[in-house]
Amino acid sequence: MVYRFLHTADIHLDSPLRTLALRNAELSELIGLATRRSFVRIIDLCLDEQVDALVIAGDLYDGEQTSMKTARFLAEQLGRLHQAGIRAFIIRGNHDALSKITAELVLPETVKVFGAVAEAVAIDRAPGHFPVAIHGLSFAKPQAPESLLRHYALPVPDAVNIGIMHTSLGGSPGHDLYAPCSVPNLRQTGFRYWALGHIHKRSAVEDASSAIIMPGIPQGRDINEDGTKSVSLVxxxxxxxxxxxxxxxxxxxxxxxxxxxxxxxxxxxVISQAKSKVDDLSSEVSTDHLVARVEITGATELAWRIRRDIDLLRTELETHGAASGNVWIEKVVTSPVAPRQQVSRPSALDELATIIDSEIRHSLEYREEVRLIANELRGQLPPELRDIFGKDEVSFENLLGQFATEGASHVLARLRGSEGE
Known part of the structure; x- marks a missing residue:
């Protein structure tokens, strides 16, 4: 008889919001509750599909700020599975290791939370059904710089072996290195299925011998976690x-x-085209809510006005989205440029644009001045918001380059607009 389970990871229950909390209280509330509502959907899916088990490959929590209210919510939802006779297999990821309540929560007996020593759990199945063994390993600390594979037991003979691991694989942008390993290494273990977690973008490697699945985050929390989010029904x-x-x-x-x-x-x-594009995108998204970051771009004589009146454009789009009931405008950004004048002799503004681009924007003195201003602003922010300026030196420097490009375009667009006023 078949064996079915739901595989998810990186729930990040009650993850704290950052930039959204500064902009829109209603949107902040929606996204603040979204991780819980998504987890309820995962439990509902397990019950609807009548699976044998739920597999969670780490990061149920988001870190040390987790409260007992979060823990009680989790216990209630896993209790629904317990009542239906569905088992749950959980490993702790790097964020779970930061949570102070991870080891204190009392869960139903049908929930197996793997410890710091690798285990293989044999699943009780009726006679004549193929045997199943589920392997897992948790870490008590948020750092795991070396591969965990050598700690896992050998596959149980004649069984379908399922491994659960929280790993960055070969590395991924925006994610810390955690228990690194490679797809070939995982294949060599002889496990039939590897249930992975840690990287928030879905990926799947399947062949006749194994399936290695990173399900991604089931609910995005900000614009950097855009796109469709899902779990794997196996x-x-x-x-x-x-x-x-x-x-x-x-x-x-x-x-x-x-x-x-x-x-x-x-x-x-401009307003009409932007609204139409928002409507088109909304019709393509199947979730309850669409949260869109809108970028206005293109070469137009209206560039100066768009930059000047960006607040009016945002209000128009927010009102339009609110009328639909499920479209939210997270942010409106502009990158339009005024078209260059097609004349034989460049104008003064064309010459200024050339000077800014060739002599000023890339100069060490200008970059250092921008860096000093950015560092001063960052120092005035609370610690949880300082990642707005980049999480490391490379992203910080890239952001400074964006500031310089956008600033120059903004000034030139407004100067061109003032010529016609």
């Missing part, structure tokens, strides 16, 4: 072949929307 057939189905679980989906207004001849057309 069926191991009687012939031991594996079928992996992706099931969407997000309550709200973050998306980046680029609106090219090069063809717009007036302000009314």
């Amino acid at each position: 069926t191991i057939r009687d012939d031991r072949s594996v079928v992996v189905e992706e099931r969407q679980t997000a309550v709200a989906q973050f998306e980046r929307l680029v609106v090219d207004i090069s063809s717009a001849s007036d302000w009314k057309t």
Whole structure:
């Protein structure tokens, strides 16, 4: 008889918000509760599909700020599985290791939380059904700079072996190195399925011998976790072949929307085109809510006005989204530029643009001045918001370059606009 389970990871229950909390209280509340609502959907899916088990590959919590209210919520939801006779297998990830209540929470007996020593749990199955063994390993500390594979037991003979691991694999942008390993290394273990966690973007490597799945985060928390979010519904057939189905679980989906207004001849057309693009995107998203970051781009004589009146454009889009009931505008950014004048002799503004681009923007003196201003602003922010300026030196320097480019475009666009006023 088949064996079915749901595989998820990186729930990050009650993850604290950062930039959203500064902009829109209603949107902040929606996203603040989204991780819980998404987890309820995961439990609902387990019950609807009548799976044998739920597998969580780390980072149920988000870190040391986790409260007992979060823990009680988790216990209640896992209790729903217990009542239905569905088991749960959980490993602790790097964020769970920071949580002070991780080791204190009392869970139903059908929930197996793996400890710091690797274990293989044999699943009790009826006679004639193929045996199943689930392997797992948790870490008590948030750092795991070396591979964990050598700690796992050998596959149980004649069983379908399922491994659970929290790992960065070969590394991923935006994620710390954690228990690194490679796909070939995982294949060599002889495990039929590897249930991974840690990287928030979904990936799957499948062949006749194994399935290695990183399900990604089931609910995005900010614009950097945009796109469809899901879990994996896994069926191991009687012939031991594996079928992996992706099931969407997000309550709200973050998306980046680029609106090219090069063809717009007036302000009314700019608004109309932006609204139309938002509507098109909304029709393509299947979640309850769409949270969009809108970028206005293109070469247009209206560049100066768009930059000047960005607050009015945002209000128009927010009002339009509110009327639909499920569209939220996370932010509106602009990158339009005024078209260069097609004349034989460059204008004074064209010459200024050339000087800014060739002599000022890339000069060491200018970059140092921008760096000093950015460092002063960052120092005035509370610690939890300082990542706005980048999480490391490379991202900080890249952001300074963006500031310089956007600043120059903004000044030039407004100067061109003032010529016609």
